[in-house]
């Protein structure tokens with residue numbers, strides 16, 4: 001990561017995660033994100049539950065659910081929830097207008113459902129994630145396998161350079177049994193318009209552009225905590 005070493009970055013992730021808990025109240029249903037920053041929040045939540053905080057949680061991935069359960073965090077099934085009080089998740093990039101790119105961990109669909117259900121959707125980040133324009137990080141999209149070639153055609157028509165995500169030389173498969181395609185659209189002048197165009201593609205289950213879904217971004221920068229809302 002440019003301009004920040006890993007220890008400092010982890011320290012910032014932890015500070016941002018801790019700062020998010022001022023917004024968590026007893027009896028809240030808490031949406032849990034996926035990724036290294038969300039992991040700091042999940043570990044912090046477990047400590048607070050041990051200290052007496054009473055919450056129930058919903059997980060945005062199998063990995064997050066397994067971690068939460070292993071730490072004694074009670075997990076509700078996402079399909080039973082009509083709303084979530086607060087969610088805490090990371091991001092790959094964000095702008096001051098609170099638009100995000102997410103999905104580096106491949107959990108974008110469940111993360112988007114959780115963000116959409118949340119009354120208070122909080123993103124926590126280190127200082128490397130803030131950008132003036134989204135798009136240096138490629139936009140992940142989740143694709144139903146049988147629609148792969150159709151979706152690739154449609155992405156090419158939008159001038160996106162698409163790469164099917166692999167892990168350990170095998171095609172990456174999401175928790176929902178789908179593929180992830182990482183698409184380079186260059187730096188985005190109008191992320192809202194791209195999001196609408198991607199929404200129109202049949203077989204594209206979800207994309208990593210989170211537009212208008214975020215209540216606040218809590219970013220740690222050194223010892224400082226900056227809140228964008």
Ligand SMILES: O=C(CO)[C@H](O)[C@H](O)COP(=O)(O)O
Nearest residue numbers: 035036037090103104105107
């Ligand atoms: O969207 C995500 C997973 O799908 C993550 O929030 C995003 O990739 C950031 O991850 P990290 O906190 O490890 O940098």
